[in-house]
Amino acid sequence: MARLHVAARTIEPIPVLFFMNTYQKLGALAENLWWSWNPEVLDLFERLDRTTFRNAGNNPIAVLQTLSPETTFEDTLASDIDTAHAAMTAYLEAPCPFPHAPRTSYFCMEFGIHESLPIYAGGLGILAGDHTKAASDLCIPFTAIGLFLKQGYFEQHFTEDGWQQERYPVLDPENHPLELVCGTDGKPILVTVHFGNQPIRIQAWRAQVGRTTLYLLDTHLEDNPEEFRNITARLYQGERRTRLQQEIVLGIGGVRLLRALGVETDVYHMNEGHCAFLSLELLREQLNPGKSREEAVRAVRSQCVFTTHTPVIAGHDRFDPGMFLNEMSAHREELGHNEHDLMAYGRVDPDNPGEWFTMTVLGLNMSRRANGVSQRNGHVAKRQWHPMFPDRRVQDVPIGAITNGIHVATWAAPVARAFLNEKIGDWKKHTDDLHFWRGIDDIPDEVLWEYRNELRRQLIRFAAEHVEKQSLSISCELDPDALTLGFARRFATYKRAPLLFTDIERTIALFSNPDRPIQIIYAGKSHPEDEEGKQFIRQILEAAQRPGLQGRVVFLENYNMQIGRMLTSGCDVWLNNPRSPMEASGTSGQKVAVHGGLNLSVLDGWWPEGYNGENGWAIGHGYADGSFDEAELDRRDAESLYRQLEQGVVPAFYERDGRGVPAQWIGRMRAAMAELTPRFSAIRMVKEYAGKMYFATKESDGDSPYIDNPATTYASSTPPATTSA
Numbered sequence: 001m002a003r004l005h006v007a008a009r010t011i012e013p014i015p016v017l018f019f020m021n022t023y024q025k026l027g028a029l030a031e032n033l034w035w036s037w038n039p040e041v042l043d044l045f046e047r048l049d050r051t052t053f054r055n056a057g058n059n060p061i062a063v064l065q066t067l068s069p070e071t072t073f074e075d076t077l078a079s080d081i082d083t084a085h086a087a088m089t090a091y092l093e094a095p096c097p098f099p100h101a102p103r104t105s106y107f108c109m110e111f112g113i114h115e116s117l118p119i120y121a122g123g124l125g126i127l128a129g130d131h132t133k134a135a136s137d138l139c140i141p142f143t144a145i146g147l148f149l150k151q152g153y154f155e156q157h158f159t160e161d162g163w164q165q166e167r168y169p170v171l172d173p174e175n176h177p178l179e180l181v182c183g184t185d186g187k188p189i190l191v192t193v194h195f196g197n198q199p200i201r202i203q204a205w206r207a208q209v210g211r212t213t214l215y216l217l218d219t220h221l222e223d224n225p226e227e228f229r230n231i232t233a234r235l236y237q238g239e240r241r242t243r244l245q246q247e248i249v250l251g252i253g254g255v256r257l258l259r260a261l262g263v264e265t266d267v268y269h270m271n272e273g274h275c276a277f278l279s280l281e282l283l284r285e286q287l288n289p290g291k292s293r294e295e296a297v298r299a300v301r302s303q304c305v306f307t308t309h310t311p312v313i314a315g316h317d318r319f320d321p322g323m324f325l326n327e328m329s330a331h332r333e334e335l336g337h338n339e340h341d342l343m344a345y346g347r348v349d350p351d352n353p354g355e356w357f358t359m360t361v362l363g364l365n366m367s368r369r370a371n372g373v374s375q376r377n378g379h380v381a382k383r384q385w386h387p388m389f390p391d392r393r394v395q396d397v398p399i400g401a402i403t404n405g406i407h408v409a410t411w412a413a414p415v416a417r418a419f420l421n422e423k424i425g426d427w428k429k430h431t432d433d434l435h436f437w438r439g440i441d442d443i444p445d446e447v448l449w450e451y452r453n454e455l456r457r458q459l460i461r462f463a464a465e466h467v468e469k470q471s472l473s474i475s476c477e478l479d480p481d482a483l484t485l486g487f488a489r490r491f492a493t494y495k496r497a498p499l500l501f502t503d504i505e506r507t508i509a510l511f512s513n514p515d516r517p518i519q520i521i522y523a524g525k526s527h528p529e530d531e532e533g534k535q536f537i538r539q540i541l542e543a544a545q546r547p548g549l550q551g552r553v554v555f556l557e558n559y560n561m562q563i564g565r566m567l568t569s570g571c572d573v574w575l576n577n578p579r580s581p582m583e584a585s586g587t588s589g590q591k592v593a594v595h596g597g598l599n600l601s602v603l604d605g606w607w608p609e610g611y612n613g614e615n616g617w618a619i620g621h622g623y624a625d626g627s628f629d630e631a632e633l634d635r636r637d638a639e640s641l642y643r644q645l646e647q648g649v650v651p652a653f654y655e656r657d658g659r660g661v662p663a664q665w666i667g668r669m670r671a672a673m674a675e676l677t678p679r680f681s682a683i684r685m686v687k688e689y690a691g692k693m694y695f696a697t698k699e700s701d702g703d704s705p706y707i708d709n710p711a712t713t714y715a716s717s718t719p720p721a722t723t724s725a
């Protein structure tokens with residue numbers, strides 16, 4: 001099927017040289033992932049062919065492929081297509097407020113843009129997708145670089161006894177808004193890197209995300225030895241060597257692609273350590289004109305910023321010297337470095353021959369600025385990397401913090417969008433404006449309560465339909481009016497998914513109280529090699545069969561962005577109980593706020609900044625890390641969780657006034673919607689990155705025209721008291 005490439009380019013507005021017919025407009029809409037945060041556009045495709053659209057995982061290209069230039073459109077639909085196309089054109093061509101903003105190239109291993117493009121595994125990818133979209137909204141000159149993960153996000157299904165199985169469907173770029181990157185001669189642009197002395201060729205796919213462009217690097221080429229063709233296919237799997245090779249492709253290959261394309265870059269943003277080899281490629285370029293090592297490193301640093309997410313040392317990518325030097329031999333020679341000098345960039349102690357090469361250390365060494373992803377995570381990172389800066393005090397370790405936020409337009413349910421437009425106005429234009437969101441205060445209690453009820457009921461219908469289709473047989477008897485909790489995230493063990501079942505009798509008493517019933521919906525994938533994570537899912541499935549819990553504890557299989565959207569929009573309470581301080585930020589809880597959902601969360605990640613005592617609930621007391629052993633911490637947190645549910649959450653939901661409205665609950669909803677939504681939005685986050693990282697050089701500290709809205713500067717949060725005893 002021939003595909004239209006009516007490209008929407010970023011820099012120059014396209015002059016209207018020809019008249020576009022409806023079919024061409026539809027093609028232009030399908031080709032820009034702008035639709036991933038504009039559900040009105042997806043609606044058009046669903047109206048055209050609902051079955052095809054849904055079977056393809058909500059993918060508009062699948063519908064486009066069933067049409068032809070001869071297709072005729074019914075009048076209303078044609079007019080809606082015109083409207084949508086005009087809106088997209090206006091968005092793409094709006095003048096940029098700061099045409100001289102630094103040109104930023106943003107590297108990340110994974111990108112979560114939409115469920116139909118499964119090139120993400122979890123929070124890191126979702127964050128990168130949300131960052132890219134917000135950069136587009138803010139008109140920052142921005143290019144994103146990732147991997148073409150042909151089998152990126154596996155599909156989850158189950159054996160009869162509840163053991164997770166994985167399926168790896170292969171992503172065919174023809175069926176997605178991806179275009180092979182070609183030169184003016186029409187041939188694919190290829191760049192080369194080396195694994196050891198073996199040259200590896202890389203091609204790239206281009207995706208348009210609003211105004212920004214995302215390039216995905218791909219080694220699946222005939223030119224490459226068979227064993228290396230699938231290097232870029234899967235995420236976080238296989239041996240360490242494979243990971244190292246992926247990272248060579250991403251970092252070194254990524255910079256080479258930018259050069260081949262002529263994409264000029266002022267700032268390289270390394271999002272997590274996986275891509276930090278990009279700094280070695282910049283170093284090679286700097287060394288070429290005969291600069292000294294010191295000068296070259298300084299020049300590289302002046303161009304790079306680094307974001308770290310991982311709060312445990314073992315979680316950072318590290319490579320043993322033998323394997324590392326072997327795989328990097330050609331690149332080391334290009335740099336003209338001896339082995340010791342290359343290893344030194346990735347070692348805390350450059351002279352320790354036993355120390356492995358750590359990507360985060362490389363990233364920190366090669367950046368002018370670095371940050372963690374919540375205030376708390378920033379503090380943890382300072383302690384973690386203090387050994388790299390032995391003559392400084394911990395608080396002076398040069399790692400700051402920019403707290404994650406979500407791209408509200410991506411996560412807001414259609415019901416929420418319509419509601420907000422009607423009640424408070426053009427929220428998309430004011431996403432991070434605290435004054436604007438105070439408009440929530442004027443909405444009457446009953447109206448807010450009806451909003452909540454509608455979103456919950458919609459989720460419960462979705463869950464019932466999903467359970468019908470899934471491989472896992474589980475009974476689903478959710479009550480559309482009962483207090484509904486949600487828990488969905490990767491089943492990494494530190495997130496303690498089954499914590500709620502610590503004392504099963506107490507749980508049953510809570511769930512099966514006939515006057516005040518509660519229910520919970522789970523979703524999440526375990527890493528394919530994580531037996532404990534798979535065991536956790538099984539524990540939940542077992543609990544779900546207990547009398548008193550059956551039908552009220554539901555597991556939705558195959559967690560993805562769609563299930564994430566449904567759960568975070570519909571649940572009354574979002575449960576988050578990681579072992580503190582292991583959650584760098586967490587973003588799923590930020591998605592509930594705009595829907596009037598409330599967080600019930602351990603004071604970890606973003607929540608110590610978000611929680612103010614009146615906009616949700618806290619579990620535990622924000623213990624400093626290391627004060628308890630794991631078992632003791634788990635016991636205390638479980639006790640706190642039960643107590644909050646029994647004494648806080650359940651009474652607040654069920655105590656109704658004369659109008660049948662839970663006044664205390666609505667007060668919390670109001671506070672969460674009005675304050676958390678703007679503060680934890682990706683628009684606020686990317687403005688902060690622009691101000692503190694992209695614009696800021698040593699001379700002009702954080703002096704950025706992007707931080708121009710006084711409403712967005714909120715008091716820098718003091719984390720709530722942390723008890724270390």
Ligand SMILES: *Cc1c(COP(=O)(O)O)cnc(C)c1O
Pocket residue numbers: 121122123124126488489490559560561564565585586587588589
């Ligand atoms: C939001 C989201 C995440 C990140 O959730 P955390 O709370 O940060 O773990 C992961 N996966 C999907 C599909 C999401 O929507």
